[in-house]
Amino acid sequence: MAKYGSEVFSQYDTGRQFEKKNAPAAKTIAEARREVEVIRETDVIVVGGGPGGIAAAVSAARAGAGTILIERYGHLGGMSTGGLVNIIPNLGSIYGEQLIGGFCQELIDRLSARGAADFPDKQYWGKSETSVVDKYIKANMMHFYVRKNQKGEYVTLYTAVIDPEVAKDEMNAMVFESGSELLLHTWVTEPIMEGNTVKGVIVESKSGRQALLGKVVIDCSGDGDLLPKTGTETTDYMLPGSRIAQFGWVYWLCNVDLEKYDRFMTSEPEKYKSVTDTIAGEGGSAYFSRGLLEHQEGVVWVHRLIGSLHQTDIEEMTFIDTTTRKESVRNWELLKKYMPGFEKSFIMLSSPQLGTSGGRRIIGEYYLTEKDMDSDVPFEDTIAIFADNDRGDLSLKYPRTYIPYRSLIPKGTEGLLVACRAFSSDHEFQEFFNLIPHCMCFGQAAGIAAAIAVKDGVNVRDADYAKIRSELLKNGAILP
């Protein structure tokens, strides 16, 4: 058994103090009233083109709704592309059973056909085939690919890694093929409210301030940007030092001679330890993951995490961005200086968007908590089953976690669904179930529900579950 990396990232940063220069809190100004041009009137408006948003827009449009997807950056994919966190984990359980299909599987299939996705062959899911397990341990991908089964053997999970640049192109294609409209480079700044009903959104862009009206709005901004002005009840509690209480900045190095690195590590273990100690002594780290795609020879990934409890605060974001960039470039300089194999390496890419892990969430019609992980009983409105792989013995006991449609519905606000990591759950549930494949499942269900509600002329909270279920199954989702 190869031993190259830690079993899981278990030591997260608890955060740091930094000086804030807030203006005196009491001072405000009144904005002038103004007329805003309405640029679209449609059925479904999807805010944010990350994993949740793409799935929502494609699914709503395929189910027959006039749909528009609005994204603040110039690419789709959110963290899965622009955040360089291009690993889609936990698609199946430790026992090898696939639990997530649907939109997520379709994307992986399309990328795989272009040589832009890598995952263990089906015959190895839940199996302890040493060569397969070793491949992922050697790549320092154990956290995503390898778990212990009931016999204490290491087994491989169904997890996929994708090429973020091909993914951006493929996601554009999926959105256009579905018939959904797309607006890039457009920030959604607030909801348009009529009483407690969301009627549309205000956007800001190079074209100015504009309005879009829709029958259903789906917030897929990750941070739940629409929520504060809807009056919806939210929480942003995170446990300091937990996974969701981290900001992440990822960068890729290329031109690394990994054969030379491996030779050095295995033939001169004492010298290798002394080099890693030197790097650590100068404030760096020799920990990296290896690119797994065939065309990524000589590419390694480094994740830089910093604890943060205020992931929508611009002063904190600026501090984290500049600090992680400085530390990351310094880290590469140390690797280049001391570590054999890194002499000709360079930083080929740093994530264009800062990685937010947790934050604002709705307290919706159903609030998912720890007790829902310790249960293997489906809800009557189940829209997805997640693999519970990250809780040790408890995961072996409860390998399936069920998600009800009600966890996407805010309490007391009409015309709105939330289909991103801002779904209704407490911090403990979020810690395990707000990842890329999960958000794709939320998005697929929300898009379908919105289209059904529009077609039936009912409020989206009253969308017919039997129809949602049937449309989900038709589109490859795995349900109880």
Ligand SMILES: Cc1cc2nc3c(=O)[nH]c(=O)nc-3n(C[C@H](O)[C@H](O)[C@H](O)COP(=O)(O)OP(=O)(O)OC[C@H]3O[C@@H](n4cnc5c(N)ncnc54)[C@H](O)[C@@H]3O)c2cc1C
């Ligand atoms: C360092 C780090 C590593 C991670 N590693 C993994 C991993 O390996 N695998 C995994 O599955 N998960 C990982 N995660 C978690 C994962 O990235 C997120 O939980 C997931 O991307 C959430 O998807 P989402 O659709 O909710 O939001 P996001 O991916 O954040 O997408 C939100 C989208 O909305 C857009 N948007 C936001 N606000 C607005 C606005 N006001 N107007 C218009 N557009 C807007 C954003 O630009 C973005 O495209 C990681 C997270 C971090 C921070």
